[in-house]
Amino acid sequence: MSATTRSAPFSRAVVRAMQKLYPQALADNTWDNTGLLLETPFDPSLRRSNTILLTIDLTRAVADEAITRKSSVIISYHPIIFRGLKSLTLANSQQQTLLRLAAHGISVYSPHTAVDAAPGGLGDWLADIVTGTTTTTSYDENEGRKTTESPPIKKSIEESDDPFIDHRSPVYTLNHHPSQTALRRSPSSPNTVSIPHTRVPIIPQSPPLESHPGAGMGRIVTFHQPQPLPTLLDRIGQGLNNPKGFPIAIPQNTSLSSLSISSIGICAGSGASLLSNLDVDLLFTGEMSHHEALAAIEKGQVVMSLFHSNSERGFLSEVLRWQLEECVEEEWAKVREEEGDNPELKEALEEVDFDVEVSEVDRDPYGIVILKE
Missing domain, CATH: 3.40.1390.30 (NIF3 (NGG1p interacting factor 3)-like)
Incomplete structure (x- = not known):
């Protein structure tokens, strides 16, 4: 029998915290696509740092940033997947981003209208x-x-x-x-x-x-x-x-x-x-x-x-970052207690500390051209 494939324990704690703060029942599910959009399997040999990266839009630049930071989870306010996908290829820029993140073991969660x-x-x-x-x-x-x-x-x-x-x-x-x-x-x-x-x-x-x-x-x-x-x-x-x-x-x-x-x-x-x-x-x-x-x-x-997105971006650093620091701390303690007897997760569970960071490259596509003196 093959071993059960699961996501990283810290990633599960982050998802539980987001669902506690912003239940999917609050989202407008008539059109929105919220929740865990990309769940990557846990690989002890490719373990990421316990870092959450917050962004409004999951662009190629933000993906590069997450890979460089060795983030475990990206919380992307806007869903990178809105409609059903018939394929995942490198020809599509958004699908390329998803495939790159999956290869690096980075999961993606989107709360959108629940927030x-x-x-x-x-x-x-x-x-x-x-x-x-x-x-x-x-x-x-x-x-x-x-x-x-x-x-x-x-x-x-x-x-x-x-x-x-x-x-x-x-x-x-x-x-x-x-x-x-x-x-x-x-x-x-x-x-x-x-x-x-x-x-x-x-x-x-x-x-x-x-x-x-x-x-x-x-x-x-x-x-x-x-x-x-x-x-x-x-x-x-x-x-x-x-x-x-x-x-x-x-x-x-x-x-x-x-x-x-x-x-x-x-x-x-x-x-x-x-x-x-x-x-x-x-x-x-x-x-x-x-x-x-x-x-x-x-x-x-x-x-x-x-x-x-400028009507949304400041919320990440003003509110969500602090909410997650408190809620993830609680959920991470619970996951570590629940999984404490699993020898395959021993090293991952020993890392108690984590970071919640706000993307430094995420920005609205529009800027303002200003007349300068």
Whole structure:
């Protein structure tokens, strides 16, 4: 009888931690493809380090990075496999990446929309940014919302910086969103009081999960008092590690300094389908098409888009990295106890320490060309 083929014990601990934090039941499984997408067999002679690499997109560059770091598992927010595969060949760039990772013993897990929907997940992270909240608190189990207090407000953008006022300079530079790896904010830090507001999911989780009360797709934030739009822009810029800029659409015959926001619809990534029918002042998302944004401003709404993956990437270092450090520690201890009598795993189980790292090469495909003085 042949020996049972299994993945590395540390990889199993990581998968259990991800499923505990972001159950697949929270994902939109009508179209999404979440979970363990590549499971590599354990080979003691090719053992990897206990390292998890976090990325939004699993590109060739990220795969190279994981191989160089000797990572065991890549947590890729976006699935590298969306549809069924009829073959795995080197002719296709994504399949080539999967084959290379398999050859090096690196597994791939994708949580995607499960992270969007979870309380304390990506939707709440964006809501925390617009409300000035630096750490995520728990949802009220009965109300599915939270209310918090107000911090000092940053100096707002000056009217002379209004992007709808034309400024010309002769030199261009290409700027990508700054690396999120510089952010090392621990979740154990004291809460900063946030702007008073309520928040609810746009589409509540159905059926609800007892382990994740208040889950659901998107978020609607309603402020107790209207917020000047320039103040929100400052808050968002700070929360996103000060990018060089991002697109914004405002109703015609208005200016940034004249607009106040009482309610915000939030969706990471491509948010038009979730946000288009909301009666809110601001649509805050990763991307919307020209015609979708035009329809919104015709209704008097403001649209703020961050470029698709820039609405998601900061979550890896701000939240997921810290969540995994705590949860993997628990699950790795359990796996080591469960497998302690297995002599084939003795060396692998003796390595107690592990690392959770954020990719340094992962970035949105779009950068911003800026006029330079």
